[in-house]
Amino acid sequence: MTGPIKGYAGYQLRVELGTRVSRVEPIDAHTQRKFLGGASYAAKVLYEEMPAGVDPLGPANKMILATGPLSMSNIPGGGSIMLCFKSPLTGVWGESRVGGDFGPDLKKAGFDYVIVEGRSETPVWMMIDDGVVEFFPAEHLLGKTVAEKSALIREQVGDKKLSILCIGPAGENLVKISAVMSDDRAAGRTGGGAVLGAKNLIAVAARGKHKVEAAEPERLKTILRGAFAEIKDNPMFVGMKQYGTIGDLAGNDDGGDWPSQNWKSNSWGKGPELFDAYAKNNFIKGFGCYHGCTMACARWVHVADGSYKTPEHGGAEYESISCFTAYLLNENMDAAVHCTWLCNEYGLDTISTGAVIAFAMECYEKGLLAPEQLQGLDLTWGNAEVLPDLVKAIALRQGLGDILAEGVRRAAAIIGNGAEKFAVHVKGLEGPAHDPRSGKALGITYATANRGMCHIQPLEGMAWDRGKLDWGLGKYGVPDPNTVERWDEQGKGAVVQLLQNGLVLPDIIGTCKFYMYGGITIDHWADFISALTGWDMDGAEILKAGERAINIQRLFNVREGITARDDFLPERVLTQPAFGKYADEPAVVTRDLEGMLAEYYAARGWDPVTGAPKEEKLAELGL
Amino acid sequence: MRVKVQAIGDLREYFGRDPVEVALPDGATVRDLLDTLDMRLGARLPGYLWDRETRRFKGPVLLVVEKKAVQDESASLADGIEVRIMRAIAGG
Ligand code: SF4
Numbered sequence A: 001m002t003g004p005i006k007g008y009a010g011y012q013l014r015v016e017l018g019t020r021v022s023r024v025e026p027i028d029a030h031t032q033r034k035f036l037g038g039a040s041y042a043a044k045v046l047y048e049e050m051p052a053g054v055d056p057l058g059p060a061n062k063m064i065l066a067t068g069p070l071s072m073s074n075i076p077g078g079g080s081i082m083l084c085f086k087s088p089l090t091g092v093w094g095e096s097r098v099g100g101d102f103g104p105d106l107k108k109a110g111f112d113y114v115i116v117e118g119r120s121e122t123p124v125w126m127m128i129d130d131g132v133v134e135f136f137p138a139e140h141l142l143g144k145t146v147a148e149k150s151a152l153i154r155e156q157v158g159d160k161k162l163s164i165l166c167i168g169p170a171g172e173n174l175v176k177i178s179a180v181m182s183d184d185r186a187a188g189r190t191g192g193g194a195v196l197g198a199k200n201l202i203a204v205a206a207r208g209k210h211k212v213e214a215a216e217p218e219r220l221k222t223i224l225r226g227a228f229a230e231i232k233d234n235p236m237f238v239g240m241k242q243y244g245t246i247g248d249l250a251g252n253d254d255g256g257d258w259p260s261q262n263w264k265s266n267s268w269g270k271g272p273e274l275f276d277a278y279a280k281n282n283f284i285k286g287f288g289c290y291h292g293c294t295m296a297c298a299r300w301v302h303v304a305d306g307s308y309k310t311p312e313h314g315g316a317e318y319e320s321i322s323c324f325t326a327y328l329l330n331e332n333m334d335a336a337v338h339c340t341w342l343c344n345e346y347g348l349d350t351i352s353t354g355a356v357i358a359f360a361m362e363c364y365e366k367g368l369l370a371p372e373q374l375q376g377l378d379l380t381w382g383n384a385e386v387l388p389d390l391v392k393a394i395a396l397r398q399g400l401g402d403i404l405a406e407g408v409r410r411a412a413a414i415i416g417n418g419a420e421k422f423a424v425h426v427k428g429l430e431g432p433a434h435d436p437r438s439g440k441a442l443g444i445t446y447a448t449a450n451r452g453m454c455h456i457q458p459l460e461g462m463a464w465d466r467g468k469l470d471w472g473l474g475k476y477g478v479p480d481p482n483t484v485e486r487w488d489e490q491g492k493g494a495v496v497q498l499l500q501n502g503l504v505l506p507d508i509i510g511t512c513k514f515y516m517y518g519g520i521t522i523d524h525w526a527d528f529i530s531a532l533t534g535w536d537m538d539g540a541e542i543l544k545a546g547e548r549a550i551n552i553q554r555l556f557n558v559r560e561g562i563t564a565r566d567d568f569l570p571e572r573v574l575t576q577p578a579f580g581k582y583a584d585e586p587a588v589v590t591r592d593l594e595g596m597l598a599e600y601y602a603a604r605g606w607d608p609v610t611g612a613p614k615e616e617k618l619a620e621l622g623l
Numbered sequence B: 001m002r003v004k005v006q007a008i009g010d011l012r013e014y015f016g017r018d019p020v021e022v023a024l025p026d027g028a029t030v031r032d033l034l035d036t037l038d039m040r041l042g043a044r045l046p047g048y049l050w051d052r053e054t055r056r057f058k059g060p061v062l063l064v065v066e067k068k069a070v071q072d073e074s075a076s077l078a079d080g081i082e083v084r085i086m087r088a089i090a091g092g
Helices: A029-035 A038-049 A101-108 A146-157 A190-198 A219-230 A236-243 A245-254 A271-281 A318-323 A333-346 A350-365 A386-398 A400-404 A407-415 A441-448 A459-467 A492-503 A504-508 A521-535 A539-559 A593-604 A615-621 B009-015 B030-044
Strands: A011-016 A021-026 A061-066 A078-085 A094-100 A113-117 A122-128 A133-136 A165-168 A178-182 A185-187 A201-207 A285-286 A299-303 A310-315 B002-007 B019-024 B061-065 B081-088
Touching: A011 A178, A011 A407, A021 A122, A029 A038, A029 A178, A029 A521, A029 A539, A038 A061, A038 A113, A038 A504, A038 A539, A061 A190, A078 A185, A094 A178, A101 A165, A101 A236, A101 A310, A113 A201, A113 A539, A122 A539, A133 A146, A146 A201, A146 A333, A178 A190, A185 A190, A190 A201, A190 A441, A219 A521, A245 A271, A245 A318, A271 A285, A271 A333, A310 A333, A310 B081, A318 A333, A318 A459, A333 A350, A333 A386, A350 A386, A350 A400, A350 A407, A386 A400, A441 A459, A441 A593, A441 B061, A459 A492, A459 B019, A492 A504, A492 A539, A492 A593, A504 A521, A504 A539, A504 B002, A521 A539, A593 B061, B002 B009, B002 B030, B009 B030, B009 B081, B019 B030, B019 B081
Parallel strands: A011 A113, A122 A201, B002 B081
Antiparallel strands: A011 A021, A061 A078, A061 A113, A078 A094, A094 A185, A122 A133, A165 A178, A165 A201, A178 A185, A285 A299, A299 A310, B002 B019, B061 B081
């Protein structure tokens, strides 16, 4: 090879924290074309390099920071990076995406991937500066919030714009629902914060002047210009820019897609007034989470005064706010904005934190919490006052917070007395704020997504079935969603596997998924990658790479003991809503999950009992 | 002139499953269409979806012509076109 492959920085950095030895390894074109990057290449590395049964919080677990070929600020959605590891929350495949400039800046520092191994004896933070790695003591950062840590690191280096990934106190305390933060943006799900905390790696910063070379720079410029012009009037693009993700609050409540009171219902009826309160009192402006984002769905918000006074910050995302309102029957939007900000600053996943609190409130309602566990906390549904203290208690593992810090599955096992019946999770990951009682495809995606009941991979089930989007996948076999009734079940298993193959792509090519909602299709992605790398890929080839990614992650999970029995939906989700608009609508309840999953496995080429990809499928995918 | 108005997804619950034909004076604008929709349907649209005072959609619900969001209320509509009413759903 005569130099780095086009379109990539061309190298991965391997860091062993115990010895502080780092190695620069070239990446090869054949492997990259096959896996592309992000959560796909990282799955290959983790599957090949890490044996089954590794303790997620032990030194043998690896944390991979993985960009994709399109993680560049001139690409639609290119401010993106994936964190991949074995999850301490679920014990299986763990991944989490974060927006912001860290992804593009890592490439500028000279690397597509960072593979973090081992464990440092003492707390450190790591600087990747134009190809050079340096470690700094981090004792002084311990216990500090994310904003405080980031400010101290930037001050130390004298670089106000330095891109940083860091953990909060929750990650330091090995909270299983802890996040890795990039300022206001979160790699929230599956407990990556605890993985870094266990490694004593408190933060990673990256910068540099390396330029990724495109194979056909002029062509790339032209097609990018065309794509940006094409999407700017796309209704989804316009809607996201104007309203952000939180704009869905009222519509999702009305559409039965708003899990309420720990999933007792799929609607609550308070969405419109909560959205109005947010628009009036909390919203300041929209912004892009990385330099170059034109969709700019991120929201700049605050609470001006009162007991939930909160400084201006980027936040109030749909999922986060839903988990701190409807999940808890909390009608106080200021409290929700405040608590989601607290989660960010303490380094907690907003979704799982809202979910474990909802679970705790139900335990309280049912009298399952002992006085010594409660320590005087009033966990009545809707009690906003208790929320900030409880969020902090989870991050600091104090009192009841220590149990909730384990996530709902373990917390239910500790509390016992039937609590597992209303611990809403799949594969150990707490459910987010979309409800399959709004459309059946979502149930299949929840049951089968590799990281569990997450809000990223499963989204497309909801958005195809109820939102009637097809992301240009019609030509690859996805039926026109306008011909599909959202309550129907038959045929959806086969569709879901196609949706998953297509919509996993942003997480492997290094972009923000919302651009696919805003009009960028897989054919656009294929064009961008081709102009960058010179590979001449088409939509079908990258769709195949999406399928390969899902399969190798599944292989990882199967090796950790996952079978078809782990592809389930929690009982709550399969139950008639107890209140709200759909309480008397029997069609919302899934009648035949097994039948839908049988269709899904057949379409996937997976064994319906073991849940493992069959030999023919693996051969077809070159795995 | 006539335009067809078709709601997408669960918005059909309020606007009807089939496209609604709306008769408008020649040279009618998006504003005229919104006024007509208000007269015909305004009373039964939920408050979170439709603002009766401004006669506009509330939240991320958009009028779409040929896959593009129509934001300029003074834009003229052409005879025979289909106007879709669509909710911007992403919610992640
Ligand atoms: S669309 Fe939103 S989430 Fe995606 S990159 Fe832009 S601001 Fe970030």
